[in-house]
Amino acid sequence: MSSAQADTKTRILDTTWKLLESGNKNVRMSDIAKAVGISRQALYLHYPNRADLLIATTRHIDSVKDIDGRLAESRAAKTGKDRLSAFIRAWVGYIPEIHGTSVALRAMQATDAEAAAAWNDRMQAMRHGCAAAVRAIKDDGLLLPHLTEDTATDLLWMILSVENWERLVRDCGWLQADYEATIQTLAHKALLG
Amino acid sequence: MSSAQADTKTRILDTTWKLLESGNKNVRMSDIAKAVGISRQALYLHYPNRADLLIATTRHIDSVKDIDGRLAESRAAKTGKDRLSAFIRAWVGYIPEIHGTSVALRAMQATDAEAAAAWNDRMQAMRHGCAAAVRAIKDDGLLLPHLTEDTATDLLWMILSVENWERLVRDCGWLQADYEATIQTLAHKALLG
DNA sequence: TGTCAACTTTACATCGTGTCAAGCGGCTCG
């Protein structure tokens, strides 16, 4: 793999990312090719199909934005409560970064099994963070008694969904800060005594 | 409009409904035509395009399932709290009925402006119910002080979204009854002191 | 000089939506 190819590959990912985040729905392979400055067919030399390109783009964003590192910070929290707050802060700050890509990937879920699997995979990773926070709360003995670890994780997972962010921030015009504060409160009320 | 035509029209709607609710993603015009027992072209004689057919199907479901009547019951509640409970119960019971159609309509949002508008319209109607419940709570002086009527409505609207139902019931395998109980609690905690 | 890799150009297959036009059987109305 020569450096020229690697350059083109990352240029493709950066361009795809930019196009998706620009809010432009329906980004076509030809749009991406044009924006990168290569032919549509050259795109297929690097990524076999649209789903693969979108998936690679999310992974690219993850590595550039260092989502793993950000979520890792929440692991350092002393109490379960702090851990929950830190996890929510990290995740909620990440949502706007991946929103455009998320929309595109979810739109393909209906027609493309691979795209659906990729999105599920990302969401399962986020769910693990929810599960860890719930466990820390339970270890502190603060989890509401009527909740099992699983149901609490499901509930937190639901509260933190990208779709909920979209509803409040994009559809209702909330400021990111208001969204975060409200979701923090809601999650704490939902799980803690 | 002869009765034969009306028969075919409703047969189309019933069949579309059944196909969508059968969980079969990607219901094509040809699938519907075949299931109804008419030619694909005959479909276009009744509904000019797929979006219109899906929209007509949701309206058909609404009238068969009498969503208006169900929501009207919540208006009879004496207190704001009761009204909130009744509204949630009515809406949450309705979600499973429209879920298949909802998925199809939302999948078209990206490509079809009319479908997006139709879905938005349905959701705005639901939002009015949220607003009414919030107002009743506020009139009782029970709305959490840091919430405005608008933000409280947005929040309730988010909590009651079809997407959240999908996450817990479809993705996490919750029973409808557990989902309803949890959402009731969550909504009450989110809005009331 | 020859070869290889990256890319281009052109053309084509496929799939689903939506359009167009001609025809057909049965029903009604004058």
Added chain:
DNA sequence: CGAGCCGCTTGACACGATGTAAAGTTGACA
């Protein structure tokens, strides 16, 4: 009885997007 209309069929086709195939160009490097 016959004219005309309605609901439907059949068959063909355009379009837009994805993805495939094949032959040609360009530049670097041994």
